[in-house]
Amino acid sequence: MSRNVTGPEIAELIQLLSKLPGLGPRSARRAALHLIRKKDQLMKPLANAMSVAADIIVECGNCGNIDTLSPCMICRDEKRDKSLICLVETVGDLWALERAEVIKGQYHVLGGTLSPLDGIGPDDLNINTLIERAKGEEVSEVLIALNATVEGQSTAHYITDMLEETDVKISRLAHGVPVGGELDYLDEGTLAAAIKSRKEM
Amino acid sequence: MSRNVTGPEIAELIQLLSKLPGLGPRSARRAALHLIRKKDQLMKPLANAMSVAADIIVECGNCGNIDTLSPCMICRDEKRDKSLICLVETVGDLWALERAEVIKGQYHVLGGTLSPLDGIGPDDLNINTLIERAKGEEVSEVLIALNATVEGQSTAHYITDMLEETDVKISRLAHGVPVGGELDYLDEGTLAAAIKSRKEM
Numbered sequence: 001m002s003r004n005v006t007g008p009e010i011a012e013l014i015q016l017l018s019k020l021p022g023l024g025p026r027s028a029r030r031a032a033l034h035l036i037r038k039k040d041q042l043m044k045p046l047a048n049a050m051s052v053a054a055d056i057i058v059e060c061g062n063c064g065n066i067d068t069l070s071p072c073m074i075c076r077d078e079k080r081d082k083s084l085i086c087l088v089e090t091v092g093d094l095w096a097l098e099r100a101e102v103i104k105g106q107y108h109v110l111g112g113t114l115s116p117l118d119g120i121g122p123d124d125l126n127i128n129t130l131i132e133r134a135k136g137e138e139v140s141e142v143l144i145a146l147n148a149t150v151e152g153q154s155t156a157h158y159i160t161d162m163l164e165e166t167d168v169k170i171s172r173l174a175h176g177v178p179v180g181g182e183l184d185y186l187d188e189g190t191l192a193a194a195i196k197s198r199k200e201m
Numbered sequence: 202m203s204r205n206v207t208g209p210e211i212a213e214l215i216q217l218l219s220k221l222p223g224l225g226p227r228s229a230r231r232a233a234l235h236l237i238r239k240k241d242q243l244m245k246p247l248a249n250a251m252s253v254a255a256d257i258i259v260e261c262g263n264c265g266n267i268d269t270l271s272p273c274m275i276c277r278d279e280k281r282d283k284s285l286i287c288l289v290e291t292v293g294d295l296w297a298l299e300r301a302e303v304i305k306g307q308y309h310v311l312g313g314t315l316s317p318l319d320g321i322g323p324d325d326l327n328i329n330t331l332i333e334r335a336k337g338e339e340v341s342e343v344l345i346a347l348n349a350t351v352e353g354q355s356t357a358h359y360i361t362d363m364l365e366e367t368d369v370k371i372s373r374l375a376h377g378v379p380v381g382g383e384l385d386y387l388d389e390g391t392l393a394a395a396i397k398s399r400k401e402m
Contacts, residue, residue: 013254016246016250022223034221038220044251044255047249047255051252091234092231
């Protein structure tokens with residue numbers, strides 16, 4: 001956006017919008033125009049929602065989830081199974097599992113995966129807090145729900161080794177054909193895993 | 202995003218983000234998490250930029266461009282050719298032409314195209330103000346730079362008829378092969394137009 005068309009305020013807005021994941025320079029311009037057109041219905045409420053969120057959102061000191069209080073809602077929820085900790089890479093993964101309503105227990109957000117090339121070692125992830133939690137009396141199982149990528153799986157192996165010193169059961173997600181998935185589009189590793197773990201009808 | 206994971210503030214943020222063009226529910230969640238991670242570098246500045254923009258941006262009373270003052274920078278610019286008005290559909294189109302630095306004259310933003318099915322008639326567009334401007338002494342040419350779509354072209358014909366009552370020259374953008382375009386990917390209409398308007402080498 002040439003600065004001399006509209007002044008620096010819109011250029012600044014576009015430049016910041018273009019830093020959102022999924023928006024490039026062109027779509028940031030479109031988003032800015034959309035916001036300006038919908039000033040009262042969208043731009044002001046969104047500015048306000050961001051200010052509020054920036055002020056009140058904190059990371060849960062227990063599990064690493066984000067919420068307006070620490071411990072977070074999930075950690076505070078007395079109805080949840082305290083014996084199971086589900087380990088995820090990111091808060092986005094936690095949200096995905098919550099949407100599916102498949103975890104009755106608690107979570108632990110690792111904050112990424114080990115990546116020596118990027119300088120991310122064990123101390124950069126929430127591994128020590130996981131070990132501490134796993135040593136707690138109530139906890140009997142850690143379900144490692146990291147992504148099925150090379151980084152996720154090598155991190156899973158490292159964490160499995162670290163958890164050996166505790167008494168907890170360590171489990172991982174099953175591999176197989178995604179529900180609704182077509183075999184023709186699946187890679188060989190997935191097909192091999194699905195056949196190896198085949199179930200009786 | 203289930204409301205009971207994180208409280209209503211993040212749900213509200215995601216819901217508003219998902220209204221931006223190019224962001225759906227999934228990418229709005231990713232954007233929200235990105236904003237929360239980059240609270241100080243991105244979320245607060247963006248909230249501020251939106252508040253500022255919402256407060257100071259106005260539509261130019263002359264041409265329909267957006268700016269912090271009315272008349273806008275382009276209309277105020279004494280160095281620009283007052284004899285040419287370039288008619289565009291949206292402010293985004295105006296920006297595109299300004300980025301290309303191909304218009305030395307002024308602009309007029311129509312605000313869309315005629316669309317009887319959507320209930321958009323001549324009175325919903327900035328047509329009357331265009332006619333008034335075209336009657337001005339200084340103006341000698343209106344260049345109709347509407348999109349080369351069916352809606353854009355039928356609107357262009359309607360506006361050409363309306364401008365007949367004035368003395369201005371009415372022109373339109375040339376059709377032809379886009380620079381860098383491959384013939385194999387172009388439609389027959391474009392190819393026919395490019396051949397009909399062929400130039401000597």
